[in-house]
Amino acid sequence: MDLLKKVSAFMVRHRMVERGCRVVVAVSGGPDSTALLHILHLLKDDLGISLHVAHLNHMFRGRESDNDAVFVAEMAGRCNLPATIKSVDVPAYRRQSGLSKQVAARKVRYEFLCETARQVGAARIALAHQADDQAETILINFLRGAGTTGLKGILPVRDNLYIRPLLEVRRAEIERYCREQNLSFRQDSSNLQPVYARNRVRLNLMPLLVRDYNPGLVPALLRLGEISREEDSFLDDQVEKAFKDALDCPIGESISLSLGKLKGMPVAIRRRALRKAWQCLTGRERVLDFKHTQAVLDLIDNGETGAQAGMPLNTAAVRRHSSLELKKLRENPGTPYYIYPLQVPGATYLPELDQTIYAEEIPYTGAPNPADLPPSEALLDAGKLPESLFVRSRLAGDVFQPYGSPAATKLKDFFIKQKVAREERDRVPLVGTPGEIVWVGGMRTGEKWKVDGCTARVLRLKLGRGRCF
Numbered sequence: 001m002d003l004l005k006k007v008s009a010f011m012v013r014h015r016m017v018e019r020g021c022r023v024v025v026a027v028s029g030g031p032d033s034t035a036l037l038h039i040l041h042l043l044k045d046d047l048g049i050s051l052h053v054a055h056l057n058h059m060f061r062g063r064e065s066d067n068d069a070v071f072v073a074e075m076a077g078r079c080n081l082p083a084t085i086k087s088v089d090v091p092a093y094r095r096q097s098g099l100s101k102q103v104a105a106r107k108v109r110y111e112f113l114c115e116t117a118r119q120v121g122a123a124r125i126a127l128a129h130q131a132d133d134q135a136e137t138i139l140i141n142f143l144r145g146a147g148t149t150g151l152k153g154i155l156p157v158r159d160n161l162y163i164r165p166l167l168e169v170r171r172a173e174i175e176r177y178c179r180e181q182n183l184s185f186r187q188d189s190s191n192l193q194p195v196y197a198r199n200r201v202r203l204n205l206m207p208l209l210v211r212d213y214n215p216g217l218v219p220a221l222l223r224l225g226e227i228s229r230e231e232d233s234f235l236d237d238q239v240e241k242a243f244k245d246a247l248d249c250p251i252g253e254s255i256s257l258s259l260g261k262l263k264g265m266p267v268a269i270r271r272r273a274l275r276k277a278w279q280c281l282t283g284r285e286r287v288l289d290f291k292h293t294q295a296v297l298d299l300i301d302n303g304e305t306g307a308q309a310g311m312p313l314n315t316a317a318v319r320r321h322s323s324l325e326l327k328k329l330r331e332n333p334g335t336p337y338y339i340y341p342l343q344v345p346g347a348t349y350l351p352e353l354d355q356t357i358y359a360e361e362i363p364y365t366g367a368p369n370p371a372d373l374p375p376s377e378a379l380l381d382a383g384k385l386p387e388s389l390f391v392r393s394r395l396a397g398d399v400f401q402p403y404g405s406p407a408a409t410k411l412k413d414f415f416i417k418q419k420v421a422r423e424e425r426d427r428v429p430l431v432g433t434p435g436e437i438v439w440v441g442g443m444r445t446g447e448k449w450k451v452d453g454c455t456a457r458v459l460r461l462k463l464g465r466g467r468c469f
C-alpha cells in the first residue's frame, strides 16, 4: 500500500485536512477521481475526516453522462458514503452565457461543489488532479507565456478550500492502483478527442516532446514547477516587505500605495506588489493578468493625475497626485461561502471579510467578566468546546442558542431579531463546528459554552478588521 502512504504523507505535508473536518470528494467517475475516492475512504479514519461524494452531470453526452452519474451514486453507496448528485443543463447555460464549453462546465462545476460544501458543512473539497495533469498545466502555461507564478502549476491547496491529494501521483501509478484494487471506472469519450487545447497537449504535443526531445519530460516539468514555487515564494517575501513599505493607509474598501515607493521598486517587484494589492482588495487568490498589470504600470509611469485603469471584478486603479489608489467600483454583490480551521492560539484571517479572529486558550480566574467585554470579544468555557473549531459563513438550516436564551432558534430568526440586514448575514463570521455555532462573531456567544463557576480555562476570541490588530 505504498500509494496510500505516499498520499497520506503528501496530505499531512501540505496540511490538507484537520481532524474533524468534512471533505467533499469531487468524483467524475474517471480513473483519477475513482482512485481518489477509494484512497480517501481507506485513509479517512486515520486522518479523522468524514467524506461526502459530489458529482455533477453536465448533460453534455446524453446517456453516457446519465450513466456516469448512476455509476458515481452506486460507488458512493458501496462505500456507505453520503452523496450529492446533480444534473445541470450546461449546454443550455452555455448558449445563454456565450461561454466556451470548457469554461461554462468549469464554472457550473465549481459553483456546484462550493454549494455542496456549504450545504453539508464541509471545510475542504478534494479534486483528483494528478502529476501528469500538473505537467500538462505547466506546459500549457509556458506556451501562453506565463511568468514564475504560472509555472508553479496547480497548487496542492487553493483558497484554503480545494485540496489535491493526488498531485504527486503519476497517471500510470493511478492506473496500476485501479487494476490492483479491481476498481472499475468510466471513460469520458471527450477526453480522447484532440479538439480542446488541453487534450491536444496531452495526446499530441507531450508524446512528440517525449519521443523527440526529452524522455523525462514529465519529471522535468514537475521540477520546473517546484523551482518556480520556491522562487515565487522567495519573491513573495520580498514583495511583502516592499508592499508594506509602500502602503499609505490600512487596507479597506480601497488601497493606497505611495507613487514614489512604487517607482523606486524594481519592475519585477513592482508588478507583484500591484498584483498583491489587487488580491488584498478583492480577497481573491486569482492573479491579475499581464495585460491589466501592464496597464497599471503604464499608469504609474505615464498617467496624469486622475487617470484610471480598469481591472477585473469591477475594480480600478486611479493615479492620484502622490499615490496610486486601487478601489472597488461597486459593492461585491455576494460573499462566497468560506470555512477555515480556527487557529488556537493564533490569528485566522478571513479574506472574504478582510477580518481576523484572534484566539487563545488561557486559565480563568473570574476576570474579566464576560458581560463586561465589547461585542467584538468573547470568552467561552474551553472545557465544554468541541475538539476542532472552524470559522465559516452561515449554512442553510443553522440553529443557535444565544447566551441567556432558554432554547435554540433558527440563526435566521436571531439575525432578524438583531436587525442584521439580509445582505450582511453572509458576512457575519460564525465560530463552531459545521453543525453547531459557539460564537456569532461580533454579536453573541452560545449558551451551551458559557463561562460559569466551574470554568477552569477559557477560549478568548477577538474579532478585528484587517489582517491583524
Ligand SMILES: Nc1ncnc2c1ncn2[C@@H]1O[C@H](COP(=O)(O)OP(=O)(O)OP(=O)(O)O)[C@@H](O)[C@H]1O
Pocket: 026, 027, 028, 029, 030, 031, 032, 033, 034, 054, 055, 056, 057, 058, 109, 126, 127, 128, 129, 188, 191
Ligand atoms: N462531473 C464531475 N463531477 C464532480 N467532480 C468532477 C467532475 N468532473 C471533474 N471533476 C473533478 O474535477 C477534477 C478535474 O477535472 P478534469 O476534467 O480536469 O479531470 P478528469 O479527467 O475528469 O479526472 P478523472 O480521471 O477523475 O475523470 C477531477 O479530478 C474531479 O475531481
